[in-house]
Amino acid sequence: xxxxxxxxxxxxxxxxxxxxxxxxxxxxxxxxxxxxxxxxxxxxxxxxxxxxxxxxxxxxxxxxxxxxxxxxxxxxxxxxxxxxxxxxxxxxxxxxxxxxxxxxxxxxxxxxxxxxxxxxxxxxxxxxxxxxxxxxxxxxxxxxxxxxxxxxxxxxxxxxxxxxxxxxxxxxxxxxxxxxxxxxxxxxxxxxxxxxxxxxxxxxxxxxxxxxxxxxxxxxxxxxxxxxxxxxxxxxxxxxxxxxxxxxxxxxxxxxxxxxxxxxxxxxxxxxxxxxxxxxxxxx
Amino acid sequence: xxxxxxxxxxxxxxxxxxxxxxxxxxxxxxxxxxxxxxxxxxxxxxxxxxxxxxxxxxxxxxxxxxxxxxxxxxxxxxxxxxxxxxxxxxxxxxxxxxxxxxxxxxxxxxxxxxxxxxxxxxxxxxxxxxxxxxxxxxxxxxxxxxxxxxxxxxxxxxxxxxxxxxxxxxxxxxxxxxxxxxxxxxxxxxxxxxxxxxxxxxxxxxxxxxx
Numbered sequence: 001x002x003x004x005x006x007x008x009x010x011x012x013x014x015x016x017x018x019x020x021x022x023x024x025x026x027x028x029x030x031x032x033x034x035x036x037x038x039x040x041x042x043x044x045x046x047x048x049x050x051x052x053x054x055x056x057x058x059x060x061x062x063x064x065x066x067x068x069x070x071x072x073x074x075x076x077x078x079x080x081x082x083x084x085x086x087x088x089x090x091x092x093x094x095x096x097x098x099x100x101x102x103x104x105x106x107x108x109x110x111x112x113x114x115x116x117x118x119x120x121x122x123x124x125x126x127x128x129x130x131x132x133x134x135x136x137x138x139x140x141x142x143x144x145x146x147x148x149x150x151x152x153x154x155x156x157x158x159x160x161x162x163x164x165x166x167x168x169x170x171x172x173x174x175x176x177x178x179x180x181x182x183x184x185x186x187x188x189x190x191x192x193x194x195x196x197x198x199x200x201x202x203x204x205x206x207x208x209x210x211x212x213x214x215x216x217x218x219x220x221x222x223x224x225x226x227x228x229x230x231x232x233x234x235x236x237x238x239x240x241x242x243x244x245x246x247x248x249x250x251x252x253x254x255x256x257x258x259x260x261x262x263x264x265x266x267x268x269x270x271x272x273x274x275x276x277x278x279x280x281x282x283x284x
Numbered sequence: 285x286x287x288x289x290x291x292x293x294x295x296x297x298x299x300x301x302x303x304x305x306x307x308x309x310x311x312x313x314x315x316x317x318x319x320x321x322x323x324x325x326x327x328x329x330x331x332x333x334x335x336x337x338x339x340x341x342x343x344x345x346x347x348x349x350x351x352x353x354x355x356x357x358x359x360x361x362x363x364x365x366x367x368x369x370x371x372x373x374x375x376x377x378x379x380x381x382x383x384x385x386x387x388x389x390x391x392x393x394x395x396x397x398x399x400x401x402x403x404x405x406x407x408x409x410x411x412x413x414x415x416x417x418x419x420x421x422x423x424x425x426x427x428x429x430x431x432x433x434x435x436x437x438x439x440x441x442x443x444x445x446x447x448x449x450x451x452x453x454x455x456x457x458x459x460x461x462x463x464x465x466x467x468x469x470x471x472x473x474x475x476x477x478x479x480x481x482x483x484x485x486x487x488x489x490x491x492x493x494x495x
Contacts, residue, residue, distance in 0.1 A: 047495070050352075050355070050356050051355070052352055052355055052356070052494070052495040053494045054492055054493075054494055071358075071360055072358045072359065073358070074358075075356065075357060075358040076358040082352065082353075082356075086350055088295055088298070088350060090295070090299045092298075095294055098290075098294070099290065099291045099294060100357070102286075102287045102290060102291075103287060103358055103359060104357075
């Protein structure tokens with residue numbers, strides 16, 4: 001199987017944080033959501049993929065090729081959208097586009113103009129006059145205008161209103177209709193991913209908690225509710241995270257069958273959302 | 285290289301502040317310096333104009349997060365460094381033309397009699413700029429923006445004070461040891477060697493830097 005993105009045993013050490021030998025893979029034609037709380041290592045991982053940070057060890061392959069050895073060729077096929085505006089604020093959209101276009105071998109002006117129209121952006125507007133949402137639209141227009149096969153996005157929807165977030169998700173969904181394209185999408189707004197992601201990779205404290213298909217993740221995890229009288233040391237061990245109140249408990253488990261078998265009708269089992277999984281896993 | 289220069293010049297002339305700086309730099313030196321040696325005044329204007337052309341967009345990239353954007357484009361860090369070093373010569377050429385035209389207009393207007401093209405001073409200015417850049421670029425590629433800017437400021441201040449002093453001095457310029465050094469052919473060779481070593485060092489530093 002050829003993966004569009006393959007990260008193996010990736011390690012990056014900082015003074016106060018270590019990305020600890022993480023691994024995951026993304027196949028062509030899918031969207032992978034990269035979730036985790038702030039400071040979990042999402043942006044670090046993306047910067048390592050883009051060779052903005054230097055890894056201590058491990059391997060990153062994009063389009064089956066080493067990301068440093070074939071850096072230029074690989075980056076020509078990647079569209080990136082970062083969480084902050086990294087463009088020159090004094091330039092107009094049109095001038096900034098001219099600068100960016102000169103770097104890509106397959107730059108498509110027609111497509112760029114299509115997105116500028118679609119996003120209702122004024123090419124003569126200076127970047128510093130754009131709102132956060134408009135800057136994000138501009139970044140997206142740039143990322144989508146050079147026939148990129150892999151779109152890497154770092155928190156593209158954070159700080160945006162729900163209407164625009166939905167608009168971005170719809171665009172991403174359209175992109176993914178081309179089965180040769182993939183999207184790697186980091187976010188802490190997990191509801192966005194529940195709508196569009198095929199795979200979820202969850203990172204916490206620099207370690208991968210899981211990297212699986214979204215359906216499997218949502219199938220494996222569940223929220224269990226019941227009375228505190230049911231909790232003993234062995235039962236507590238079956239929970240990834242547990243919240244107790246004087247009247248009962250609520251916890252996240254990936255031992256759903258065991259819970260059903262042990263407690264039957266004494267407990268209530270509900271589907272866990274990605275947010276539940278993230279929150280309970282982080283809090284414990 | 286043209287992509288980087290295109291980016292730099294587009295950026296520079298999109299910023300009103302930079303446009304004003306470029307516009308006032310030549311007359312500013314003519315006004316504030318009571319020059320005894322117009323050739324050294326020309327040297328000072330040439331070095332300063334080149335410095336602004338080189339450093340403004342470069343330090344903009346260093347101090348802002350645009351470095352992440354540039355390095356996410358299909359371009360290798362090694363290429364970025366090499367293009368930076370090569371582009372210096374393009375900026376020197378632009379500065380010669382820009383300062384030349386500006387000073388020629390001032391000369392023709394009869395306001396002040398000033399050199400607008402002095403080949404011997406250009407020959408001195410080029411290795412001098414190369415030596416400054418040889419220190420400035422590795423510092424900017426390696427250090428945090430704040431420290432790099434302090435180094436830039438020191439180097440530029442040193443340059444200004446040095447050329448300012450020479451332009452204003454009424455006697456003894458030709459006997460000055462630094463002036464002699466600047467005019468010697470050995471200085472050009474030293475500058476080329478230092479420049480190449482500096483470029484190799486910058487490549488090493490930048491290739492291993494976390495952005």
